Amino acid sequence: MLEIKDLTLRYGKHTALDGVSAEVGKGEMVAILGANGAGKSSLLGAVGGRVRPASGSIRYQDQDLLALPQHLLVEHGIALVPEGRGIFPAMTVEDNLSLGALPRRAQAGAAARRDEVFGLFPKLAQRRGQIAGTMSGGEQQMVAIGRALMSAPDLLLLDEPSLGLAPIVAQELFAALGRIRAGGLTIMIVEQNAAATLALADRAYLLEAGRIIGAGAAEALRNDPAVAAAFLGGALTD
């Protein structure tokens, strides 16, 4: 479904991605794990059209994504929840969700999708009139994911959705992601919380200093002592 080949991305002289190749199959959930500054957001941002790579290719369902401007990606079924959430903080929850349904492909069935989002995050239903920027971090993340789901995506790109959330809130969020995933959506996720992510994902890539240094089934990576030492804070306990 998504095929990233030899992607190189630079900010000025600094090389953030150095020949990265990765794939995401239809219905798969693929995680990108790596330390701070490894280039995870750069990779997701390149797929989501936020940053332009210097070379390489990104293909999605036979479409060359690098040929499209950022705002058209969502019409092709790609929804990005960037680092920092990318919501509209000065607008209400309701307006944020309506904005999610703005793309042409999302207009039919918007009401049903809104009900799904409210089913997934009941809190949003109660708070629809609240200004999104006045919500807690966890609630804002719900708005961000809800907004992305409103655009009827086939591929959901999530950049550290649990960042800055209290453990219990993060746990609820991962439970919601589990339900989204069970609905058959293809997901590419960047996370610091490797244990919780690997418990949900099918496969993962390990990114270090802009290069892929490992990849494999989530199950296998969870039991790999080297991975456990690098990403899971020592021994992994289930």
Place this chain on the structure above:
Amino acid sequence: MLLTTLILGAVLGGTYALLALGLTLQYGIARIMNLAYGELTLIAAFVLVWAFQGLGLSPIISILLLAPAGYLVGWALYTVMMGPLVRRAGGSGRLEVDSILATFGLLFLIQGVLLLTAGPNFTSISYLDRGVSVFGVSVAANKLVAFGICVVAGGALVVALARTRWGLTLRAVALSPVSAPLVGIDVNRTMRQGFALGTALAAVAGGTLAMYQTFSATGGVVFTMKALVIVIMGGVGNVGGALAAGLALGLVETFVATAIDPGLTLAATFAIFLIVLLWRPQGLFRRR
């Protein structure tokens, strides 16, 4: 006496509100501080006068034509003049300075052309100037028609911004331009629409003004300044605030002109401006 002032003030305020609405849309959505705004208003006012005197065209029809024409002129101005500045700024704060300089130049260009074609004298038309009784006060019919146009245009815009998908798109770009592409919004296109829409409002405001006031080719700066004062009074980007502040300024000016001295209206405007800037720089209505 007081009732007369209130009614005449509301009429003037209606035009001011529309004027400010256009400027705040241009600044809020396209992030362009358009110093030539008042000159664009004046062009519309002159066009209305010429169409009336030369072609016998009814001012109401002129205004109906001026709105889309203003939109097109704004669209073209943005494409030819602002677009390159926007691209060069690439989302940085440089656009603000560049656009001020560029539109400052445009101001003198338009003013020069207007002076050449219309001369320096004051112009006005006599259209529907018989009195109509409103709550026992005699008001010229042209003022009532102008006021009606302002209410309809301003009201329609406010409803469209609050209720339609198009309005939602404009608001999204005004509030969070970086997030807008995530929901499929073409930010550059929307900015162009915002600038064009602001120019359309300038044109309609200029048209209504020409229906009941005298004006001259050098008066554009005053319109820009007044619109700016109202925008800051109402809170930058606050549409409801601009409408309320516009109405308030019309009332204050009319009150000063009738109760004190007509020569003091401009001074009163700037006194209010200074007070607002010193006391509530965030605008009169901003919560938080």
